[in-house]
Amino acid sequence: MKLEIPTGEFAGYIFDLDGTLVDTMPLHYRAWNQAMKAVGLTSELDEELFYSLGGVPTRDVAELIxxxxxxxxxxxxxxxxKESLFRSLQKDAKLIEPVVEFARRAALTHPVAIASGGPREIVRRSIEIAGLVSLFSIVITPEDVVNGKPAPDMFLLAAKRMGVPPEKCLVFEDAEPGMRAAEAAGMRWVRVPSRAPAKKKPAN
Structure with missing residues (x-):
C-alpha cells in the first residue's frame, strides 16, 4: 500500500479507524449482511452500497440500508x-500497517486523534484489541457530536481537542463520507486504499 501524503506543514493528524487503521471493514460487512438478513433481506448485501456508507454513524447505516x-x-x-455480531468477529481484525506506522511516527512530534463513525464501546474495544490505546488519547465518536460524517463536526472537535487549527490538520480516510467531512472541515486528506478493487462483471 502506498500512501499519497500531500506536501505542506501539518500540525496534527486525524485518523478514521475502520478501514484506515484496522482492517475491519470485511468484518463489518459480514455482520451487516447477517443482521439485515435477519430482518428480511433476501439476497446478499450489496458490497458497493455497504462500502459507500463507510464512516457514516452505525445507527444511520441501518436506516440507509x-x-x-x-x-x-x-x-x-x-x-x-449488528454490533453484537461484529463483537464476535473483532478479534480477527488486522492492523493496516502502513497507516499505523505513519501514526506512530507522527505521534512522536505531533498530536494525533481518531475520529470514527462507530459506537464508542465498539471503537474503544477495537483500539484495545489492536494495541493502539497508548497511541491515541483523543478518540471522537458520533456520541460526541450533533452530526456524524459526512458533516465536519467530528473532525472539528478532534482538531479542537488537539489544539490545532482545522486547516493545519491532515485526515486519513478510506471512505467517501469521511473525505467529504474532512473537506467540509477545511482539512486536507489522504485516501487509504484499504479495499481491493471491485471485481468486474464478465461480459455477456
Missing part, C-alpha cells in the same frame, strides 16, 4: 444485533 431495500425495520434493534 433498509431504505435502499425497501425494508421496514426497528433501526435500534438492528443496530444492536
Amino acid at each position: 433498509a431504505k435502499h431495500y425497501g425494508l421496514k425495520i426497528d433501526a435500534m434493534a438492528v443496530f444492536h444485533h
